[in-house]
Amino acid sequence: MADQEVRQRLLPRDKEEEGDLKDGFENLPLKARLKLARKAKADPAYILILEVLMIVFVAVAGMYCWFYFENVHFHVTHAYAHLGYDVAQHQVGQRYLHGKGVDKHPDKAMEWFKKAADQGHPHAAYNLAVGHLKGFKTDLKPGESHRLIHHAAANGVREAHEVLNTVCTKGGCY
Numbered sequence: 001m002a003d004q005e006v007r008q009r010l011l012p013r014d015k016e017e018e019g020d021l022k023d024g025f026e027n028l029p030l031k032a033r034l035k036l037a038r039k040a041k042a043d044p045a046y047i048l049i050l051e052v053l054m055i056v057f058v059a060v061a062g063m064y065c066w067f068y069f070e071n072v073h074f075h076v077t078h079a080y081a082h083l084g085y086d087v088a089q090h091q092v093g094q095r096y097l098h099g100k101g102v103d104k105h106p107d108k109a110m111e112w113f114k115k116a117a118d119q120g121h122p123h124a125a126y127n128l129a130v131g132h133l134k135g136f137k138t139d140l141k142p143g144e145s146h147r148l149i150h151h152a153a154a155n156g157v158r159e160a161h162e163v164l165n166t167v168c169t170k171g172g173c174y
Helices: 002-010 015-027 030-040 045-067 069-082 086-098 106-118 122-133 144-154 158-166
Strands: none
Touching: 045 069, 069 086, 086 106, 086 122, 106 122, 122 144, 122 158, 144 158
């Protein structure tokens, strides 16, 4: 019974009651009246200009991302690497090593591999150890490259198994 009363109060019965609802603007609370009054006004010119500029900015940013994807990806990854994410640090090292989205810089690559390897990233540990064995500046102590390759092999890096079996067994990792 109560549901029927609520339904009857919400739905107008005839045209006269519809007119009464339109005139009920004054009966609304102040917040609702202000909100309706704001909606009735047209936006000022500076708001329209700002909206157009935002649309142009988004279109230009989208085109830049489309045509310079490697560069944008490097900078986003670099930001995450500075926040301390080991996967991002490894990616930045890879990009510096291969020159994707940034100029080649093997020394910076080894620095980023070192940061990621210090957090336990197995591929970064492998890349750092192999970079050390190839003569890049890594600041590794003697025997540390063997430990890094062993860590990488223990964590599923296939290439590390090969290096352990071919290079490290002959004493080349020290």
